[in-house]
Amino acid sequence: MDKIRLRNDIILFASLLLAALAVWGALKLLQKPGKYVVVEIEGKVSAVYALDGDLKLDIVTADGHVNKLVIENGKARIESADCPDKLCVKQHAISMTGETIICLPHKLVIRIEGEGGVDAVT
Numbered sequence: 001m002d003k004i005r006l007r008n009d010i011i012l013f014a015s016l017l018l019a020a021l022a023v024w025g026a027l028k029l030l031q032k033p034g035k036y037v038v039v040e041i042e043g044k045v046s047a048v049y050a051l052d053g054d055l056k057l058d059i060v061t062a063d064g065h066v067n068k069l070v071i072e073n074g075k076a077r078i079e080s081a082d083c084p085d086k087l088c089v090k091q092h093a094i095s096m097t098g099e100t101i102i103c104l105p106h107k108l109v110i111r112i113e114g115e116g117g118v119d120a121v122t
């Protein structure tokens with residue numbers, strides 16, 4: 001009896017592991033080099049920029065806060081910001097679909113999207 005239970009446990013464990021691997025693999029496959037940089041303020045899309053053009057601009061939120069967005073070499077990052085935590089500045093440059101840089105104090109989201117958009121992921 002115990003042997004059967006042990007075997008069932010192993011089968012259960014193995015299938016859980018396989019399921020986790022499958023999800024991880026699918027997510028990796030979905031990540032493709034992005035095409036657009038989408039800027040969202042308070043959940044609303046405020047601007048969309050091409051990822052393949054170099055660009056430097058200030059994103060100004062409704063209450064006057066500033067995040068400096070830099071797009072260069074096919075990657076987007078926040079160069080500087082006047083938020084208190086500066087977490088958005090510390091986040092690494094993003095270039096793959098579905099990747100985001102979030103500035104919580106400014107309710108700002110920078111998101112990379114591909115050709116057809118990746119809204120289903122969010």
Ligand SMILES: [Zn+2]
Binds near residue numbers: 081086102103106
């Ligand atoms: Zn910030």
